[in-house]
Amino acid sequence: MRERITFLHRPDDALDPKQLQLQNDTLHVTFLKAAREDKLTVGLYELPQELWRALKQCYELHIRWISPNPYLSVAPFVSTASPGLHVFFTPQRDKSADLLCPLLSKTFGARVDCRTPEDTFIHLPVASKRFASSAAFQHYQTLPSLTDLATYLHQRICPEEDESCRRRAASLKSADYLDIDYDTLSQSLVLSAFWHSPPLTEAWDERIDKSKASDKVEIGVLASEKPAQPEELSLAGFLAVVGEDSKPNPTLFSFPSRHHVAPSTSGTEYSTAFLEPIGLHPTLRLTLSSSTDPPTDGCALHTYLTLPSSLFLDKYQLSSSNFLASKNLHSIRSLAGETDLEAPIWTVSKWGSTLLLELAPPPSTSGLRSAGTVKEPGGSWHADVPLHLRYLPPNREGHAFVSVAWPIVFWACPSDEGTKMSTNPFDRVNLGYDGLFGPRTMFYHLQPASGGESLLEEILVPVLDMEGSKMKWVQSGTVTTVVLGFLWVCLKLLAVNRGSLGRKGGRWKGD
Amino acid sequence: MSTSFFTSSIIFSCAILLRAILFFYGLIQDKYSPLPYTDIDYFVFTDAARYVSRGLSPYERETYRYTPLLAWILLPTARPGAAWFSFGKFLFALADVIAGWLILLVLRSPAGGGMRTDRALKFASIWLLNPMVATISTRGSSEGLLGVMVVALLWAVLSRRIMLAGVLLGLAVHFKIYPFIYGVSILWYLEPEVISISEKSSGPSEKNPSAASVLQSLLAFLTPSRIMLLASSLATFMALNIFMYAIYSTPFLTHTYLHHLTRIDHRHNFSPYNTLLHLSSAVPSATGAVKFESLAFIPQLALSAVFIPLALAKKDLAGTMLAQTFAFVAFNKVCTSQYFLWYMILLPFYLPHSSLLSSPRLGLTAAALWVTAQGLWLQQAYQLEFLGKSTFFPGLFVEGLSFFVVNCWILGIMVTDIGNKPFSKQKAEGKMVEEDRGKRRVKRVE
Numbered sequence: 025m026r027e028r029i030t031f032l033h034r035p036d037d038a039l040d041p042k043q044l045q046l047q048n049d050t051l052h053v054t055f056l057k058a059a060r061e062d063k064l065t066v067g068l069y070e071l072p073q074e075l076w077r078a079l080k081q082c083y084e085l086h087i088r089w090i091s092p093n094p095y096l097s098v099a100p101f102v103s104t105a106s107p108g109l110h111v112f113f114t115p116q117r118d119k120s121a122d123l124l125c126p127l128l129s130k131t132f133g134a135r136v137d138c139r140t141p142e143d144t145f146i147h148l149p150v151a152s153k154r155f156a157s158s159a160a161f162q163h164y165q166t167l168p169s170l171t172d173l174a175t176y177l178h179q180r181i182c183p184e185e186d187e188s189c190r191r192r193a194a195s196l197k198s199a200d201y202l203d204i205d206y207d208t209l210s211q212s213l214v215l216s217a218f219w220h221s222p223p224l225t226e227a228w229d230e231r232i233d234k235s236k237a238s239d240k241v242e243i244g245v246l247a248s249e250k251p252a253q254p255e256e257l258s259l260a261g262f263l264a265v266v267g268e269d270s271k272p273n274p275t276l277f278s279f280p281s282r283h284h285v286a287p288s289t290s291g292t293e294y295s296t297a298f299l300e301p302i303g304l305h306p307t308l309r310l311t312l313s314s315s316t317d318p319p320t321d322g323c324a325l326h327t328y329l330t331l332p333s334s335l336f337l338d339k340y341q342l343s344s345s346n347f348l349a350s351k352n353l354h355s356i357r358s359l360a361g362e363t364d365l366e367a368p369i370w371t372v373s374k375w376g377s378t379l380l381l382e383l384a385p386p387p388s389t390s391g392l393r394s395a396g397t398v399k400e401p402g403g404s405w406h407a408d409v410p411l412h413l414r415y416l417p418p419n420r421e422g423h424a425f426v427s428v429a430w431p432i433v434f435w436a437c438p439s440d441e442g443t444k445m446s447t448n449p450f451d452r453v454n455l456g457y458d459g460l461f462g463p464r465t466m467f468y469h470l471q472p473a474s475g476g477e478s479l480l481e482e483i484l485v486p487v488l489d490m491e492g493s494k495m496k497w498v499q500s501g502t503v504t505t506v507v508l509g510f511l512w513v514c515l516k517l518l519a520v521n522r523g524s525l526g527r528k529g530g531r532w533k534g535d
Numbered sequence: 536m537s538t539s540f541f542t543s544s545i546i547f548s549c550a551i552l553l554r555a556i557l558f559f560y561g562l563i564q565d566k567y568s569p570l571p572y573t574d575i576d577y578f579v580f581t582d583a584a585r586y587v588s589r590g591l592s593p594y595e596r597e598t599y600r601y602t603p604l605l606a607w608i609l610l611p612t613a614r615p616g617a618a619w620f621s622f623g624k625f626l627f628a629l630a631d632v633i634a635g636w637l638i639l640l641v642l643r644s645p646a647g648g649g650m651r652t653d654r655a656l657k658f659a660s661i662w663l664l665n666p667m668v669a670t671i672s673t674r675g676s677s678e679g680l681l682g683v684m685v686v687a688l689l690w691a692v693l694s695r696r697i698m699l700a701g702v703l704l705g706l707a708v709h710f711k712i713y714p715f716i717y718g719v720s721i722l723w724y725l726e727p728e729v730i731s732i733s734e735k736s737s738g739p740s741e742k743n744p745s746a747a748s749v750l751q752s753l754l755a756f757l758t759p760s761r762i763m764l765l766a767s768s769l770a771t772f773m774a775l776n777i778f779m780y781a782i783y784s785t786p787f788l789t790h791t792y793l794h795h796l797t798r799i800d801h802r803h804n805f806s807p808y809n810t811l812l813h814l815s816s817a818v819p820s821a822t823g824a825v826k827f828e829s830l831a832f833i834p835q836l837a838l839s840a841v842f843i844p845l846a847l848a849k850k851d852l853a854g855t856m857l858a859q860t861f862a863f864v865a866f867n868k869v870c871t872s873q874y875f876l877w878y879m880i881l882l883p884f885y886l887p888h889s890s891l892l893s894s895p896r897l898g899l900t901a902a903a904l905w906v907t908a909q910g911l912w913l914q915q916a917y918q919l920e921f922l923g924k925s926t927f928f929p930g931l932f933v934e935g936l937s938f939f940v941v942n943c944w945i946l947g948i949m950v951t952d953i954g955n956k957p958f959s960k961q962k963a964e965g966k967m968v969e970e971d972r973g974k975r976r977v978k979r980v981e
Binding site: 301302303304305340341343344346347349350351365366368370371415417418422423484485486487488489490494495497498499501502503505506507508509510512513514515516517519520521 | 565566567568569571575578579582597598798799801802807808810811813814816817818821822823827828831834837838842843846847862865866919920921922923924925926927928929932936939940942943944946947950951953954955
């Protein structure tokens, strides 16, 4: 097992070397105000059997969990996806991965709604087959916390009385995101968790040990510097290997980055809401600030939605250019998964669909207003995504709730031919949308502004109310009415025929 | 209203003008409004036509559930240019007007009542000048094509063009399935040739009412014109199906026909079965062991394909076809407002002799009830669809059943009117001779 722990403090919070005390196999961190990423690399056979047996069935597996609680992202940890549990997966050739879903339920909790990958997962579209870092199938569901995973790690993975392991398992409950990656080539499982700040307190006070299980524990305490190139990030600070180095080594390094924060001239924030009244055709409204200059030339503003199967988009509705323009949308770039326009939810087995939409922001220059765009004097504009609800199963309340995760919004920009994104030690791929772009695309992310509220929108869906004995009425009422209506018409038919039979005698009988 | 208005040139000019105005209005709305005038189905048809133009199957387009013929005749819409895109609407509107002209033709024909032109035009205007009809076809809904087929079928039968009638019937069934019910009434309507009956009635059939007589009455039933109708309609229907199957194989069968067997129809619509279907598809255990909804075809087909044709077809074919369609739509497992067009086109043949017109109070009550029941249903549907209120039960359930009850009541009136129509009057001049002979024969039997 190898560990890498990275603290990222703000450049203006100058670091006092006393805050890092390196002694033998221990590092003491005191009062460090910083974001933190922990990255653990574990060999396949260091894992318990139930884990490696399931992993052996996967060619590659990438799990991305993102907290529904908004957090302030810090470069280089700015990439994101919609809150919830995303599972990207490629099976071994010609083998079914029957252990994957049971394992997901065991680790992430019984709420994980996954039967088999064939049943539940959707095919992931990719921009080009050559972009090999994209998995073939995707599962997603909303999952508000990692409590069940923390419990699983505590009970099944951590050795008895290993307090530090248990503490770290519990710390996942407050993580902002967690990545788990496995692939056949590396034969190792990589876990990365991110905290934008220490939970409950202002600063980290930690004692980091090189445990018996770990081969190497690497620590970095870094802050962003101004990079020389726009597509690069620059970090400066100290690096240390616990148990090897006697003191932290100062460092300064730069690397190209796939993901950046959008500059303020391109809009930095967005918010999401459903327009009232919602009915059976909810409209998801993205509200964005009026600064809409692209970060560089050739960029386009996108939103990526991860929709549960109770909601769907009608791609045909979005084929008219007038309609798209009136919603400030440019076009559908990708739509995958459960997109049947007619099916109720009870005939749908897959988890839902993903949608990449290019937005059509109104020009940034004030005063100029092109036809059909909605731009408000308050300095914001919105893009509306028209969605439709499937019929949900009847229940005893007459309504049901559907949780919809906020989509993400980003500028996708072309980058220089020679840029090697994978040299980034913090590079993050397999987020669902990155595979829809070429490998040299850069993403400038806008931050969700929910005012601290959860990034899950709940919508109320009317369903057939089958409380009490109401439903007995449906069958008996329908059958009685239809039979009576039928008899009524038959009686009328008989009446006119008796009349005509009487008048004409045995006219037909004689034939 | 002065009769001078009802001349062919004025009515048809108005009908064409109405459609032209709506057509151009539609172009403007499509261009400038985010809410398109063009029907969603028209995009389905034209997308399918585009697939065909690229040598692909029209069933590549999701929700294309029609015969490939429709995509083929709309092939010009796949050509570049906005004008070509509207070709289908032009075609549908033209079909509409031709259907109106055929209505006029039938009403004036001796077998159809022999009406004076101005009076026939008044009734044809129910279709020709109907804003709902003109709107539906200029929005690009294909119902106008079916209208033409159905009225042409009626005209062909009444003017004894039996083979043409068979071809039209086969084509119409290939297009939309439901016109097969007309086959039964037309078969029943086509009276045995008078001479053969006279010959037979003097024969030995009355003496031994046994298996022989059953065979004989069957033989008597299978007159040349009935055989011709059966043969030509079946041949047309099967030829089209085999041809389409040869080209498009299973997707053709799945989407055009089998889809209707497997569809759930859970989304709210006017059908009385809607809530039951919704419930039983979502919670199969909630409706008990007996699946009444799977028996829904029994009352529907018993009325529209057996009882109504047998009881009424010989009295008034057009009226019978109206009553059949009305019953078929009212008792159907799914019902939307475009289905109303299926019977609206046959109204001009029924109304002239109906008690709905002769007793304005009855007519207005029926119209008011029909509209009100729909209005109440629509109000519940609006609350569900747009306000998100759970109005499935009792709202939509009760309103759906109420609309059904109103429909049954109106159907009862239609049946009574058509059944009590004087026999001789309907088969005017041309058929008088047969009628006289029939009477004579009846006397002999007694």
